[in-house]
Amino acid sequence: xxxxDKQTVSHILEEIGLLLELKGENPFKSRAYRRAARTIRxxxxxxxxxxxxxxxxxxxxxxxxxxxxxxxxxxxxxxxYHTELLVSFPPGFSELLTIAGLGPKKAKILYDxxxxxxxxxxxxxxxxxxxxxxxxxxxxxxxxxxxxxxxRRRYQGRFLFPEALEIAEGIRADLAKHPAVSRVxxxxxxxxxxxxxxxxxxxxxxxxAETAGAALTGRPEVARIIEQGPTKTAVQLEGGLQIDLRxxxxxxxxxxxxxxxxxxxxxxALRARARRLGLTLNEYGLFKGxxxxxxxxxxxxxAALGLAFIAPELREDRGEIAAAEAGELPDxxxxxxxxxxxxxHTVASDGTATLEELTAAAAERGWQYxxxxxxSRSAHYAHGLEVERVRRQWQEIDALNExxxxxxxxxxxxxxxxxxxxxYPDEVLAGFDFVVASIHSYFQLPEAEQTAxxxxxxxxxxxxxxxxxxxxxxxxxxxxxxxxxxxxxAAVRRKVVLELNANPHRLDLDWRLLKQAxxxxxxxxxxxxxxxxxxxxxVRYGVGVARKGWLSAGDILNTRSAAEVADWFGxxxx
DNA sequence: GCCGTTTTCGGCCCGACTGTTTTCAGTCG
Numbered sequence: 287x288x289x290x291d292k293q294t295v296s297h298i299l300e301e302i303g304l305l306l307e308l309k310g311e312n313p314f315k316s317r318a319y320r321r322a323a324r325t326i327r328x329x330x331x332x333x334x335x336x337x338x339x340x341x342x343x344x345x346x347x348x349x350x351x352x353x354x355x356x357x358x359x360x361x362x363x364x365x366x367y368h369t370e371l372l373v374s375f376p377p378g379f380s381e382l383l384t385i386a387g388l389g390p391k392k393a394k395i396l397y398d399x400x401x402x403x404x405x406x407x408x409x410x411x412x413x414x415x416x417x418x419x420x421x422x423x424x425x426x427x428x429x430x431x432x433x434x435x436x437x438r439r440r441y442q443g444r445f446l447f448p449e450a451l452e453i454a455e456g457i458r459a460d461l462a463k464h465p466a467v468s469r470v471x472x473x474x475x476x477x478x479x480x481x482x483x484x485x486x487x488x489x490x491x492x493x494x495a496e497t498a499g500a501a502l503t504g505r506p507e508v509a510r511i512i513e514q515g516p517t518k519t520a521v522q523l524e525g526g527l528q529i530d531l532r533x534x535x536x537x538x539x540x541x542x543x544x545x546x547x548x549x550x551x552x553x554x555a556l557r558a559r560a561r562r563l564g565l566t567l568n569e570y571g572l573f574k575g576x577x578x579x580x581x582x583x584x585x586x587x588x589a590a591l592g593l594a595f596i597a598p599e600l601r602e603d604r605g606e607i608a609a610a611e612a613g614e615l616p617d618x619x620x621x622x623x624x625x626x627x628x629x630x631h632t633v634a635s636d637g638t639a640t641l642e643e644l645t646a647a648a649a650e651r652g653w654q655y656x657x658x659x660x661x662s663r664s665a666h667y668a669h670g671l672e673v674e675r676v677r678r679q680w681q682e683i684d685a686l687n688e689x690x691x692x693x694x695x696x697x698x699x700x701x702x703x704x705x706x707x708x709x710y711p712d713e714v715l716a717g718f719d720f721v722v723a724s725i726h727s728y729f730q731l732p733e734a735e736q737t738a739x740x741x742x743x744x745x746x747x748x749x750x751x752x753x754x755x756x757x758x759x760x761x762x763x764x765x766x767x768x769x770x771x772x773x774x775x776a777a778v779r780r781k782v783v784l785e786l787n788a789n790p791h792r793l794d795l796d797w798r799l800l801k802q803a804x805x806x807x808x809x810x811x812x813x814x815x816x817x818x819x820x821x822x823x824x825v826r827y828g829v830g831v832a833r834k835g836w837l838s839a840g841d842i843l844n845t846r847s848a849a850e851v852a853d854w855f856g857x858x859x860x
Numbered sequence: 861g862c863c864g865t866t867t868t869c870g871g872c873c874c875g876a877c878t879g880t881t882t883t884c885a886g887t888c889g
Binding site for chain 1: 861862863865871872873874875876877878879880881885886887888889
């Protein structure tokens, strides 16, 4: 029988939600399935054990019916209800809903009237001008759908966090200088530090919304205007990124900022809470009947709802509201708390900076130490170090350390070989201060083998840090198949640090797993995986993800002093 | 389908904008 993991269950529940929507079922029922999909994806602990214990329905949003269906799925590998729903639509039909401007209602009409069941068929039908006569459709709709298809093809509709942030910050800075604008902030998923985004949201306090909106639509890099209303303006830039600007009065600004920071789910939970308190919350204010309850900032809004301030990164409806109510929110790590970083490459392998340059750069950033990590000998593509070159680098490091200043730790990013062994004999591994073990090959191993490979690497007494655990490349490659629960459990037992790789293409561990790892008691290192001096600053993205994963300074190895780090590495070895 | 300090039934967050319509449905966040 096929093993059914959380991700599979989550995916199937999500698909049921979509299919129910397409069928025109009760929208709350569809929402219940999609909510359960989210819940299952991030549920701590082993799913099969929870099913066996019959405690599924203790999770929020999972009642008797969903509990029964998930049990069937986990125990038999399939779900009859899902299969029945699937056969009533052609394969791949739900993919249509990823096109901007096309929701379940219109997709259903397209299927019933024209038999359109795939993105390709939709494109063809638009080009043949066959949509315009359908009820609720017109020439504009047809045009929009064609644009939506083209955009999806070009950009997959998503952007890496730093790319989008840089563009949004540039526009924000220009708007801040506009005479009609008193305050403006980046909101939305960028403010929440999501690893990839579909658009950038800006919220502005303005004296004149029309001229402020025109300041956005008039920018030279605007490719087209998507929406232009009295308060809301949306444009698509040449590079494909969509910018949404919301203009409001000064007094409304905190409410608008809260609303447009989201997430949608966090907002929904806040509003439900407001309702229970006899209040109404929307993007214009907090109201008791007709009476408006003024708040000067987000903190006062949360306070009015009986909650401590919730940092934007935590606003994902993953328990932050309950924690805020109980006064149990974590004291989130900040960038200034990092006292050094590990996992930095030099010219010896595939980096561009020398040890001296890196040491100076670390001093400029106020760091006490730097962990040097070139590639190991099997990484031919990256000029991995033969044993002789390792020993030479140790001598260079010793010489630099004698000069004082920033302390250099001798490290290596060793490949985990196909069988789980590390890439040097023990007597060489013993000479490093710390060892980062990473997978760079054989991504396609079956899950059981991949898991066994990682577990063997964790058992190696010289492994101090496990590098980019899932191996994913954002917007490019999924992580390899591996039992992450088992790996996390072994990391706790073996006192191996898990890397939070801060390279914006990786951001691996994912924040959803990070919280789980923290709760399990794992120590985390925020590592830049830098290949040049500029790459050192990628740790700021890692800090954003760490905050999103509920981490405090105490959960992170590189918030400690050089002496404490040396002590940790030493104890690990003994 | 879930859930309960109004409720085991009847609610379920709330609003902007577009395109298609003559007052609103659909989509999005």
